[in-house]
Amino acid sequence: MNLxxxxxxxxxxxxxxxxxxxxxxxxxxDETVLAAMNEIPRHIFIDEALATRAYDxxxxxxxxxxxxxxxxxxxxxxxxxxxxxxxxxxxxxGTGCGYQAAVLSKVAKEVYSVExxxxxxxxxxKTLRExxxxxxxLRYADGSxxxxxxxxxxxxxxxxxxxxxxxxxxxxxxxxxxxxMVLPMGTQEQYLYLIERDESGFRESRLEAVKFVPLVMxxx
Ligand code: SAH
Numbered sequence: 001m002n003l004x005x006x007x008x009x010x011x012x013x014x015x016x017x018x019x020x021x022x023x024x025x026x027x028x029x030d031e032t033v034l035a036a037m038n039e040i041p042r043h044i045f046i047d048e049a050l051a052t053r054a055y056d057x058x059x060x061x062x063x064x065x066x067x068x069x070x071x072x073x074x075x076x077x078x079x080x081x082x083x084x085x086x087x088x089x090x091x092x093x094g095t096g097c098g099y100q101a102a103v104l105s106k107v108a109k110e111v112y113s114v115e116x117x118x119x120x121x122x123x124x125x126k127t128l129r130e131x132x133x134x135x136x137x138l139r140y141a142d143g144s145x146x147x148x149x150x151x152x153x154x155x156x157x158x159x160x161x162x163x164x165x166x167x168x169x170x171x172x173x174x175x176x177x178x179x180x181m182v183l184p185m186g187t188q189e190q191y192l193y194l195i196e197r198d199e200s201g202f203r204e205s206r207l208e209a210v211k212f213v214p215l216v217m218x219x220x
Contacts, residue, residue, distance in 0.1 A: 016041070023075050030079040036106035037075055042068075045097040045127055045154035060087060061099045064117050064220075066213055067161060074100050077182045080194055080207065081155040082107055091150070091174070094159030095214070098124030102135050104157070111136045112150050114143035119219045138195040142218055145170060152176045158183035161190050161212040168195060172202055175219075184212040 008009060014050075020038050028034060046068055050060050059067040081087070087108035090161035092101055095115035101124070104111045112134060115121040123142040128136050139147065146156070151174035161184040162168055172181055172195050181195040192207040 004194065008188055011059075015055045019057065019071055022057055023072060026072055027031065027077055028072070028075045030082060032107055033078045033082065034131075035192045036078070036103050037071065039106055040099065040102045041131070042071065042099060044131065045099040045102070047082045062120065064120055066096050066117065066120065067097050068097050069212075074103055075156055077192070078103055078107060079184050080192075081157055081180055083180060087154045088152070089153050090155040090157065090160060091147055091153045093146070093171075094213075095138055096120055096159060098136070098138070100126050100157065100159055101138070102128060102133055105133045105136050109135065110153070112139065112147055112153075113137070113203065114139045114147060115143050116140075116142050116216065139218065144215060144217055146174045148174065150177065154179050156181040156183075158215070160215040161187070161210075161211065162187060162215055163187055166213070168193070172197060184210045187214070 003039055004024045016038060023034060029143050043051040046054055046060055046062060051173040053060060060068045062068050087184040088103050090111045092104060092113040095101055101111055101113040116160050118140055121138060125138050153174055156171055168183060175181055175197040177197055177199055179197050183193055184190050185193050190210050190212060192210045194207060196203045
């Protein structure tokens, strides 16, 4: 039996259930998103030494100066992206440990996720395989130009902050009409933005203040 997967003590399904209740109290209302987060064992994505904190609503280090996003932010971005609808094809920029991609795999038919740091890409691939998640397509690449060969997408999520709007202008072209993109933007002050594409063009709205690692160009 795989002890890590079965989950003991602080990493049990009951602990995860408490996190879901907290997300609900914080305003996450999309039951599909809450069910997806209830299903994905977050402790599997982080170092065993930090596993007891896996179901606290905090971001945690995953090595290489990067972090696994706070559960509330993962839930919020997924909820905004979904907008109450089933997603077909989704792109994530910044796989990190693969947690957000795993959550997306439960609410979208097909997920593409791009990571620029090779060891993180490799570990995410191993973790997703261990969890038997087969509809996530991971790429080791610089995601700042999106993923033209798999475009268009119903949804695009950025897990790292875009320094300037010019970048989102390139990425939003890879949305279908009716598609949505959720991204953090800014350097000192960061906000989450929603970009919606319709027949007449793009509409942008600013959501809440956030704190993400910056997007970095090129592979590492
Ligand atoms: N999605 C993760 C969060 C990862 S943190 C989660 O579920 O918790 C953001 C990630 O974006 C880091 O791993 C970082 O290496 C990656 N990143 C930064 N710039 C990038 C770029 N240009 N292309 C692809 N990935 C990038």
